[in-house]
Amino acid sequence: MTPASLLPTLRPKVELLSPGLIERIIEEALTILALQGVLVENEQALVLFREAGQDVDAHRQRVFIKQQLVEQCLRTAPASLTLHDRPGRQSFLVGGDEVHFNPGSAAVTILDPVSNQARKPDTGDLVRFVRLTDSLPHLHFQSTGLVSGDVPEPLADAYRLYIGLLQSTKPVVTGTFRVESFMPMRDLLAAVRGGEKALAERPLAIFDACPSPPLKWSRLTCQSLIDCSRAMIPSELISMGMTGATSPVTLAGTLVQHTAENLSGLVICQLARPGSPVIFGGSPSSFDLRKGTTPMGAVETMMIDLGYTQIGKHLRLPTHAYMALSDAKVNDSQAGLETGMGALLAALAGVNVVSGPGMMNFESCQSLEKLVIDNEICGMAYRLIQGIVHREEPMAAHLFESMPSGMNFLAHPHTRQWYRQEHTFPSLADRETYDAWAAKGKKTMAERAGEEVRRALKEHQPEILPEDKLRELKEIIVRYARSLGMAVLPLDKPTGK
Amino acid sequence: MIKQEFLDKMTAAVANGYPQEAEGLARQAVSQGDDLSTIIERGFVPGIRKAGELWEKGEYFLPELVSSAEAMKAAMTVLRPEMEKTASRSGTRGKIVIGTIEGDIHDIGKNLVTAMLAANGFEVHDLGANVQLQSFLDKALEVGADFIGLSALLTTTMIGQRRFMEMLRAKGLDKKFKVLVGGAPVTVRWAEEIGAAGYAENAVSAAGLCRRLMGERT
Numbered sequence: 269m270t271p272a273s274l275l276p277t278l279r280p281k282v283e284l285l286s287p288g289l290i291e292r293i294i295e296e297a298l299t300i301l302a303l304q305g306v307l308v309e310n311e312q313a314l315v316l317f318r319e320a321g322q323d324v325d326a327h328r329q330r331v332f333i334k335q336q337l338v339e340q341c342l343r344t345a346p347a348s349l350t351l352h353d354r355p356g357r358q359s360f361l362v363g364g365d366e367v368h369f370n371p372g373s374a375a376v377t378i379l380d381p382v383s384n385q386a387r388k389p390d391t392g393d394l395v396r397f398v399r400l401t402d403s404l405p406h407l408h409f410q411s412t413g414l415v416s417g418d419v420p421e422p423l424a425d426a427y428r429l430y431i432g433l434l435q436s437t438k439p440v441v442t443g444t445f446r447v448e449s450f451m452p453m454r455d456l457l458a459a460v461r462g463g464e465k466a467l468a469e470r471p472l473a474i475f476d477a478c479p480s481p482p483l484k485w486s487r488l489t490c491q492s493l494i495d496c497s498r499a500m501i502p503s504e505l506i507s508m509g510m511t512g513a514t515s516p517v518t519l520a521g522t523l524v525q526h527t528a529e530n531l532s533g534l535v536i537c538q539l540a541r542p543g544s545p546v547i548f549g550g551s552p553s554s555f556d557l558r559k560g561t562t563p564m565g566a567v568e569t570m571m572i573d574l575g576y577t578q579i580g581k582h583l584r585l586p587t588h589a590y591m592a593l594s595d596a597k598v599n600d601s602q603a604g605l606e607t608g609m610g611a612l613l614a615a616l617a618g619v620n621v622v623s624g625p626g627m628m629n630f631e632s633c634q635s636l637e638k639l640v641i642d643n644e645i646c647g648m649a650y651r652l653i654q655g656i657v658h659r660e661e662p663m664a665a666h667l668f669e670s671m672p673s674g675m676n677f678l679a680h681p682h683t684r685q686w687y688r689q690e691h692t693f694p695s696l697a698d699r700e701t702y703d704a705w706a707a708k709g710k711k712t713m714a715e716r717a718g719e720e721v722r723r724a725l726k727e728h729q730p731e732i733l734p735e736d737k738l739r740e741l742k743e744i745i746v747r748y749a750r751s752l753g754m755a756v757l758p759l760d761k762p763t764g765k
Numbered sequence: 766m767i768k769q770e771f772l773d774k775m776t777a778a779v780a781n782g783y784p785q786e787a788e789g790l791a792r793q794a795v796s797q798g799d800d801l802s803t804i805i806e807r808g809f810v811p812g813i814r815k816a817g818e819l820w821e822k823g824e825y826f827l828p829e830l831v832s833s834a835e836a837m838k839a840a841m842t843v844l845r846p847e848m849e850k851t852a853s854r855s856g857t858r859g860k861i862v863i864g865t866i867e868g869d870i871h872d873i874g875k876n877l878v879t880a881m882l883a884a885n886g887f888e889v890h891d892l893g894a895n896v897q898l899q900s901f902l903d904k905a906l907e908v909g910a911d912f913i914g915l916s917a918l919l920t921t922t923m924i925g926q927r928r929f930m931e932m933l934r935a936k937g938l939d940k941k942f943k944v945l946v947g948g949a950p951v952t953v954r955w956a957e958e959i960g961a962a963g964y965a966e967n968a969v970s971a972a973g974l975c976r977r978l979m980g981e982r983t
Contacts, residue, residue, distance in 0.1 A: 560967065
């Protein structure tokens with residue numbers, strides 16, 4: 269029984285595209301970039317393209333990107349990046365087949381567990397959301413997942429990052445709503461790290477940037493790419509074609525557009541600063557041609573996600589997808605099934621950053637109850653991709669030698685030796701006998717989740733930032749809030765709650 | 766006397782969503798000197814109405830609905846100028862200035878509404894996406910619009926709808942135009958809260974809403 273005789277574990281994997289089809293999709297995307305080009309509504313970016321010798325139709329703001337430039341940029345973009353948590357203790361490789369779940373970002377409503385209705389979130393909700401995320405072990409990153417309604421619009425993006433940095437040590441998936449927000453947001457991150465250089469060396473946050481399908485980069489998203497690249501902050505490219513509406517109706521056709529959009533974003537980042545980290549991501553959807561909606565829980569949406577993830581991996585780039593979320597309006601079985609399918613598929617595909625948990629109603633609503641349910645789903649997904657391990661040799665035969673017939677494995681030392689490594693024990697999924705479940709009040713998953721949220725929020729104490737950092741962060745946000753006409757942050761107001 | 770068979774062809778061209786055919790039939794009607802009101806009301810309008818019904822029944826999906834709207838638009842593009850030449854009335858049900866608010870580049874929903882309104886005989890001035898609030902007002906004053914349609918797909922731009930209402934009230938123009946709001950995050954409650962004249966769930970009901978607000982029975 270030498271360790272050498274143990275076989276390596278197979279990493280369970282799912283792939284939807286043949287190598288030939290991947291090549292053809294990339295080829296066609298490159299042709300589109302060269303011949304049809306992309307719309308770039310940003311002067312700085314247009315200058316970068318011109319300096320790189322690309323054809324720019326200034327009148328139509330259209331840029332024609334040569335294949336050679338795309339290839340050059342693919343060579344300078346790193347194949348992986350490493351995020352570090354706030355205290356700098358833990359690091360997370362974003363690359364290879366690593367999978368990091370994080371809550372779906374920028375919900376505009378929160379599901380109120382009492383009324384079961386979506387409502388506008390406020391600062392209190394945002395704080396609870398971040399603290400809860402901090403407590404959930406299967407969510408490696410946090411996200412600025414709620415847009416707080418009690419601060420002025422222009423302050424909302426920086427404010428949610430501020431609260432995220434105060435209330436959780438986890439790395440952050442975030443993004444700007446306005447060009448002007450980048451500076452204060454970068455300053456907050458740099459303050460945590462102790463300077464811009466330290467932030468560049470040990471990234472704490474990822475910034476999402478969404479091109480506008482088809483084939484367009486707006487002033488805001490373009491500027492975000494340029495600003496992030498110059499600060500060496502990772503940009504996550506979020507192409508979001510809607511099949512049959514803003515992208516071709518065929519899944520393969522949408523993948524071509526998706527690839528072209530993401531490659532053009534990657535080029536902008538690399539032109540701004542060669543070597544800056546870029547994540548090949550997205551939030552495309554199988555547009556529902558009956559309802560005119562963008563179902564994130566549709567199986568075809570997940571198929572597109574898996575497809576471009578494979579393309580991203582083929583291009584040797586870190587990947588991201590909006591998966592493990594649902595379009596359900598309450599925590600019902602649709603919520604569980606769509607989230608479960610997405611989480612498992614994302615894990616099997618090795619999507620590096622998976623944004624979705626907690627999200628419902630077409631990426632518009634966050635639910636704390638769903639977040640704890642989804643945490644458990646993510647735990648199952650992590651278990652799945654650990655695969656079946658060849659732990660010992662022989663695997664079973666030796667157990668029967670010493671075992672009198674009729675005996676079971678319960679008391680066998682072998683069981684105690686392995687069961688905690690081989691099996692997981694959910695805290696929310698019901699595994700009671702019927703009678704035990706009935707005796708505990710016949711509670712549904714959503715009800716149990718509500719109890720868990722209350723428990724976690726009461727018991728979990730996030731690690732607090734050192735005094736001086738707290739002061740520095742507060743100075744930055746207060747200065748920014750004042751420049752936008754808000755004298756006192758809701759966080760600092762005495763509340764009646 | 767216009768043959769029923771000819772009218773049926775128009776109805777079918779629109780209901781089936783064939784813009785070229787609809788346009789051809791409209792030209793034929795013009796060259797024959799047919800009564801254009803009859804052509805529209807008994808030929809083309811039943812076609813778009815049928816498409817709307819099929820959509821509401823769940824038989825038509827958006828691609829069919831939009832094709833029908835395009836066919837209707839193609840016919841109306843031929844007929845409207847002819848009607849304006851001959852008749853004193855404008856040949857439109859009403860005028861609407863529509864667009865997606867500044868900061869928002871999503872315009873699928875707005876395009877659907879535009880198509881359905883045009884198909885229902887409204888004169889639509891589509892300003893596109895990422896439109897400044899002032900531009901909506903300028904255009905509405907210029908063309909003498911009945912409606913202003915503000916689309917917002919993002920909550921950040923939805924706020925623009927409120928700002929627009931405030932702007933109208935500040936200028937004392939809130940009675941002059943009926944403001945309609947739409948977009949994924951928008952609700953009836955929101956429309957009421959900001960004092961907009963109306964909200965519709967989808968493009969077909971938006972057309973119905975405009976007709977109702979113009980005092981038509983639908």
